[in-house]
Amino acid sequence: MQSVRIPDRKQIVGRAKGAFVGLAIGDALGATTEFMTPQEIKLQYGVHKQIIGKGWLYLKAGQVTDDTQMSICIGRAIRDSQGWNLTAVADEFADWVKGRPIDVGSTCARGIRNYILHQTLEAPPSRWSAGNGALMRMLPVALYTLGNEESLAQYVVEQAHLTHNNPLSDTACIFFGRLLHEAMMGGQLGPLLMQTKGFVNEYPDFCYDPYPGKSSAFVVDTVQTVFHFLFSTDNFEDCLIGTVNQGGDADTTGALAGMLAGALYGVEGIPKRWLKRLDSRVYSEVDTLAEYLVDHSPALL
Template structure:
């Protein structure tokens, strides 16, 4: 029996592990990866950026997304409403600042809070151009981007929305989880597929965190997608991944058939395929990074799925021990999980605990 908290922690940790595993090979083709690492490809951390187990922009942005959600929940308690989009935008603008880039002078980035104070986050790890450009253009929180991008920079950061939905339970419908993911994706990516693929991902993560099987979580995601304009590309990509998983055993050619993962629906499809065919979590992560395309992002997305499915205890220790920011990732997962049944800071939470949490997540 996998406990819900183990799924929350597993989701964010395994996403970071997949990101770090894929980081050294993000811009390498599969034949180059095999030439360097042998016939099984890359199966252990290799040096990237500042050493072994370094996360990239995918995990950094996931952490800021989680932080924004927590601050919005605190805001709901303090102000009586949760300004998800505006607070989510400010969180991403604080991430922009960690990249050494100052947001527009008129853009409000909120109080600094706890997360941005971690010096290891202040590192550039090949951030996506769309995210940087869109955030640099942001003049007010919640402004929609002037681009038509469907890059995978939405899907790779959206898992915390699914975890929050699982925690809110009856207080947020699956459709509302979907809509929140669209809203937060639309902060950086203008193309419907960039937003809808992320929203489908959020629904899958929510259902896995609630204990559903992956096939049944995918049914819910496809159902949520089907009523939205512009869903065809994303729906077809998921269905193709499911079909290949039924017909083809773990196979690099099947992954190549799904694309390279630079765009949202391909990244989602590759991660879904890997999670469906994997013998276990480690196998799925290795499959998800040994291909021609965007290995750190597909590794991160597959990790979010596999971690929510199998829990943190399924992650081998050799991946966890060197993982950068492990304690911060675990703390954010725990804070998302430990939201009380009523809005944060409710009567079931003791005063000291409430003070600590409110201090970490200023409501703006």
């Protein structure tokens, strides 16, 4: 699925940083409008396009939620283990939950609690675990497996099954990883659109055209929303603004749209006003982790 052209390492790292910083930006921007309807957003904000925090979690401007925090957990686990180690990922999640994070989804909390109590590394299959909680955090796996789609598919599903064991979730995680690989290797919007059309033909549950207009935490609604705004815009800012003004699970749809758009357009495509508002510690860590994960991807060594 990857392109034959091989960009230089600096370009790859730049797109990887764009993806991780973009995820955090989308999370911080979207958290304000989470659980709101488009009509409520319009009444309160007109068009929501500034990182101001607040929202139902009463966040500070630039603060991030579980989407970014769990992604950072996976990145740290890979770095500290010097490779893929599912137990290390679970331990990071456990420490994170014990630190009383500002937000954690119910399915994630249940899976992590089972690990803490029983060292369970795989949740049982469930039709009720088709949420977006595994998809929202898979970016570090995609960065670390760049150049190796077999490892991508294996690791991304392993991390998913810590909390979410569902074929819709698995399918979304693997395909988003493939899109990220394509973008980081220099892919443009047109080729990614063609890949996505093929994916939708194979998995029609995710058909997003015409856009159904739902943006809930159900992984199908999330994927449809991200694809709709990614492929109906041609820059990072418009993609993110459209996504988060759809409301619903806006921190996660925003994070995922920011992740893919960041990989496509790079950090230089992210508005500077948003970069300045992002929590500086988060910015520093995701920027550093992105570079580390690409530099230590076994297929690129």
